[in-house]
Every structure is written in structure tokens, then in C-alpha cells.
Amino acid sequence: MTIFTPEATLGPFYPGVFALEQMPHDLSRVTPILAHRPQGRPIRVSGRFLDALGMPVPSLIVEFWQANAHGRYRHPLDQSGRPLDPQFDGFARVRTDDDGAYTFATIMPGARGARAPHLRLTIFASGIDRLVTQIFFDEEPLNETDPVLCAVKDPDVRRRLVAKKTGDAEFTLDIVMRGHNETPFFDDWAR
Amino acid sequence: MTNRVLPVVHNDRESEARTPSQPLLILPSEARDAFDPMPVLPPVSPREADLTRIAPGRPRASGDAIVVTGRILDEDRRPVRRSVLEIWNANTRGRYSHIRDLANPAPLDPNFYGFGRATTDDDGVYRIRTIKPGPYIARTDIGWWRPPHVHFSLLGGGVRLVTQMYFPNEPLNEKDYIHMTVPADERSRTIASAVQPDVFQFDLVVRGRFQNFV
């Protein structure tokens, strides 16, 4: 039997330089000097990360991973035949500010079969091991059939995975790491 | 199969406030796929793997220069190729050059930033040079000293892992609340072995069936 390397917290002194300068944090634009844009509808998702006391979680790293506007992942195992978007890679790393707030500019991910449009989040912060969850979007008809949302039986808990529409292209969702209104998290070790 | 509940680090206020209380949910099989994040990896210059000098021609950082090297393997014992490691550690006096490391009275070293990167080669091997970190006090009120350790974050090659490497024969290892959350029979996997006095080997085995597409 293989014994894996145990995971641990990255905190409390993760060098911000990795998060701030080395990775994309805005997927809605390619670069300021190119006229091209990724295909699809630009959106902004924002909110706060909160702890058990309702306090903001600053300097938290959240990595986003998503399909392009056609529902295609830039991944060698995505054999769906859907088109790739040369302007869109689908990975970003964002760091929360002193108020625990995050803002992620991207394009609305495409649907994929029964899967509703969603973002995959991997969360790192001082005090926790890696956390994994997914964010969905208000008013998407496929939310009713999405297997991940359907796996969360309690409708109150399910709502904690759905970002609220607050403008034409604006969505907001707070992620509660522990306690009242705790966000559901998933185990990506279990395959 | 029972759902995992993540461990809370005893006496760590951030862990107590941030670790989910509920068991992790198992993703339904229809939603399990191979599409783990595959970031476009940043280019890494070989110089970034040497933390002992912040720039060519600058004085070497104070403390003991060491090499940390090892292999990254997946669960099928295949090398994880072209994975990017981010590594960071405190200076020889136990101080991080981090804006939030304010309470620590230990001095900064002007010649040590304490973070760097490396890429694994075709055999999954990485090699970094750094300064052996000093222990530091995590909580003065209860006298919790953290043992010397090096932080690792791996991405790319189909894997994502964050962990901490400890040094052998450090008495503080057994008293560290973070280290103690690792089950006793797995703890040795987080401790490097000294293959020479200044060369430490630290191999990692990562989960996931879908590595090595980069």
C-alpha cells in the first residue's frame, strides 16, 4: 500500500509574492495590450472568507479552475471535443485582502452535460489544510440537475454553494469555513 | 467509506476558527473526473532554487547552507515531472521576512528572503539550496516553539499538495502541535533524512491517478 505525504497548513507566513505576481488573477482579459478577449460573458465573482467567529480571513489563497465558455477544460483528459479557446486557460490564483475579501474576474464557464456552470476552488490559509469546494451561479437552470448540488440534500446548505446575482455581470458569495452557515467542502482524495 | 473530518490543530487559534466542523462530502461519481487544475506554469529560473543568495554577487545569507533534494512520485510510483515547487522557510534565527511576522523579536537577515522555486526533472527530482531555519516561538503564552521546518507547495504535473518538511533528531518535533496532527505512523514521512551533514533528502508521494500530462 502506498503511504502518501501528509498535507499541512501553508501558514502563517506564505510569501505573498507567489500569489500576487506569479499567477494570473484576472481571466477575463488576456493582457492589457492585446485587443483579444476570451470568448464568453465576462463576470466578476466577489465575496468574503469568514471564520467561525464571523471574522474575515485575510491572506487566504484561493485557486480557481474552470471550463471555458464552451464547457471545455484545458486538460489532456478532456476528450469532449468541445472547442478550446486560445485566449483562456481557466486557472487563477487570488489572495484575500485584510477584510477577507476576494474578487475574481473571469468569463461565465460553459455548462457540460448535466453539470451546471461552476468554478472549482482550492483554498489555502494559515491554520487549515487544503480545502476544496465548487461555486455555482444563481438562475442557472442546470443547477436543478447538477450532481454536485444534488448531492447536498439540505436546501439551506445547498444555497451556500450558489453565488447570488447582484448585477448584470456581478455575483457574490461568502465562504464560511467553520460554524454557523458553514460552506460544504468536498474530499478530492476520494475517487 | 466514512467521510473524512479534517483535524483541528490543538492550541492553534486559526485552526480552531477555520477548520470545517462538518465531514467532507464525497463528490458523486458523475462529478469525479480527471480535470484537476492544470495551471499554465510560470517559467522558473534555476537561480530561484538557491535561497542562500538573493542576487548574484550579494553576500551569502547567514547560517548553515543546506541542500534539500528528493523525488516526487505519484501513487503508482511514477515520477511527477515538471511540477513547480514553491518553498519557503524562516532564517537561521527563526524569523520570516514576511510582513505579518511582526511579533518575532529575532532579527531579519538582509541577505535572506526565504522563498524560492524549483522544477522537478524527468525523474521527478528537485534540488534546492537554502539556509537551515531556526526554531521560532508560535505562542509565547503557552511556550509553543515550532521546530525548524521548510514549507512546500507543489503544483503542476497534475498534483496539488501543501506540506511541511521537518529535520531529523530535533527534540521540538514531538512537541509541535502542527506536526502532531499527522498520525503517528505517518509522521516519519514528513521528516527528511540527512544523507550528508548538510544534505537532506525529502521524497514526496502524492495522490491522484492522473499525473504527468504536462
Ligand SMILES: [Fe+3]
Ligand atoms: Fe513556518
